[in-house]
Amino acid sequence: MLKRVTTRLWNSPSTLLVLCGIFWGGNAIASRLAVGQVTPLTLVFLRWVLVLAVLWPIYGSEVxxxxxxxxxxxxxxxxxASLGFTAFNVLFYVAGHYTTALNIGILQGSMPAFVMAGAFLVHGTRITLVQFLGVLITTIGVLVVATRGNPSTILDIDFNFGDVLMLVACGLYAAYTVALRSRPVMPGAPFFSLLALIAAYTSVPLIAFEAVAWGLELPTLNGVLITIFVAIFPSCLAQIFLLRGVDLIGPGRAGVYMNLVPIFAAILAVAVLGEPFALYHGIALALVISGILLAQRTPKPPKPIAASSRKTQARPQSNH
Structure with a gap:
């Protein structure tokens, strides 16, 4: 019975990718719950050490x-690995000390805009008008969150520090995503294991700096549980499910499901943390999701001219 259920799950891309959205949305909640329980640098270091302990025995030989x-x-x-895994997560968890999980989830909607801009600058990927409009709408949604629905905040440059950190983090992860196109030719899971290994190593100087500057602060029991959750769900399972989903339906269709991350983050922030859901949150969420969906639309190829039409066009005119 269990084997049949797991087999069906493993062969259901929609289920796997929806779970990815839930797990990554839960990561925003973890960033808030971690405040006072485990420091951001300790959380990043322990996260990748645990991921490495799980994956390296399986994929180390392939690496x-x-x-x-x-x-x-x-x-x-x-x-x-340094930008997309270490630096991104440090900024992500530090942002949790200054802004809400709801904002963190919605601001992750800026990633497609960063990725599209990076792909254009680095690889010359063409951006259609529809995609540009989608990016513009997404950016407006992000600004709504950053300004708390008050446009005058832009003039005062009075953005929340956590929101700024989150936007920088999204930019770093977008750079990592654009660079994936140039990665070595090898299966995804071993490559992810290699990135986890490097992320663990690059986290060591950060944890050493924290120990020297502020003293090594051990996580509480809740901090340990949060770290285990982050290592298992947003890291290992989400990445493995994403790789499987891409194998089943391709990266383009799989990427659409990542639009669920801001939605699940918003739902979990209200349900788990009891964070207030203001009107500007709803407006921003609608703008971000609409913009992402619009940006992912691809132009339809022109319809081929029917054979009969070509014959009609090629037929010489009568001289009657």
Missing amino acids: RAHWPEIRKKLPLIILM
Whole structure:
């Protein structure tokens, strides 16, 4: 019975990818719950150590087998792990000390705009008018959150510090996403394991700095539980489910499901943390989701001219 259920789950891309959205939405909640329980730098370090402990015994041999390909792009891989995994998560969890989980979830909707801009600048990927409008709408939604629905805040440059950190974090993760196009040719799971290894190493100087500057603060019992949740669900399971979903339906269709992250983050923030849901949150959420969906639309290819029509056009005119 259990085997049949797990088999059906493993072969259901929609279920797997919806779970990804829930897990990553839950990560925003974890960033708020972690305040006072585990420091951001400790959480990032322990997160990747736990991920590594789970994945490396499974995929370490495959990483070693692909070393010739890895060595050619090792500087890029180190940069990707440092920005997309270490720096992103440090800023993500520090932002949780200054802004709400609701804002963190909604501000993650800025990632598609950053990714699209980066793909255009780095790879020359063409942006259609519809996609540009989608990015514009998404950006407006992000500004609604950052200004708390008060446009005059833009003139005062009085953004919440946590919101600014979250936007910078999204920009870093977008850079990582754009760089994925240049990653070595190897399966996704071993590559993710390699990134986790590098992220664990690059987290060591941060935890050492924290120990010297403020003293090493051990996590509370709740902090340990939060760390375990973050390592298992937003990290291991979400990444494995995403890889499987991409294998089943392709990256384009799988990417649509990532639009669920701001929605689940908003729902969980209200349900779990009891955070107030203001009108501007609803407006921003609607703008972000609408903009993302619009930005992901691709132009339909022109319909081929029917054979009969071509014959009609090619037929010479009568001289009657």
